[in-house]
Amino acid sequence: MEKIYSRRRIKIPKINLFQCIIILVIIIFLGSIISFVLAAYPIFESSCKNRASSIAINVSSEEVNKVMSDYEYEDLIDIQKNEDGSITMIKARIVPINEMISKITSNIKNEIDKKEQVQVGINLGAITGFSKLSAIGPKFNIKMEASGRSNSKT
Numbered sequence: 001m002e003k004i005y006s007r008r009r010i011k012i013p014k015i016n017l018f019q020c021i022i023i024l025v026i027i028i029f030l031g032s033i034i035s036f037v038l039a040a041y042p043i044f045e046s047s048c049k050n051r052a053s054s055i056a057i058n059v060s061s062e063e064v065n066k067v068m069s070d071y072e073y074e075d076l077i078d079i080q081k082n083e084d085g086s087i088t089m090i091k092a093r094i095v096p097i098n099e100m101i102s103k104i105t106s107n108i109k110n111e112i113d114k115k116e117q118v119q120v121g122i123n124l125g126a127i128t129g130f131s132k133l134s135a136i137g138p139k140f141n142i143k144m145e146a147s148g149r150s151n152s153k154t
Helices: 017-068 094-114
Strands: 077-081 087-092 116-122 139-144
Touching: 017 094, 017 116, 017 139
Parallel strands: none
Antiparallel strands: 077 087, 116 139
């Protein structure tokens, strides 16, 4: 009998059990890393924001105190009185106030820029979401690079 249709046979490579186990282990490992990163990122982000906010508040208050020690109340406000000694008008001196604001904002930015890397540590137990485990486990340290920006409103 004659062949009407013929084609080549498709050769499917044989995969042994060892290769299947290796592929399965790699898939489980990558899945674990991805799930860990997805669970940990919001905690890392909020911890870093809290630490950066704390540093900014400390630097801001220090610099405000330094600059304000150079000024007296009379440097910023002009008080006019009548013959009786009662106050008739209080006028703000804009130039010294603007100088003070400028010094404060530039000092804050300079001090934040001087800060080197800051480490934030998060325990492994905090990633689980259980409050009882939040202080348990090895600590992951994250290094943050400081960069400053400040703005002011008068």
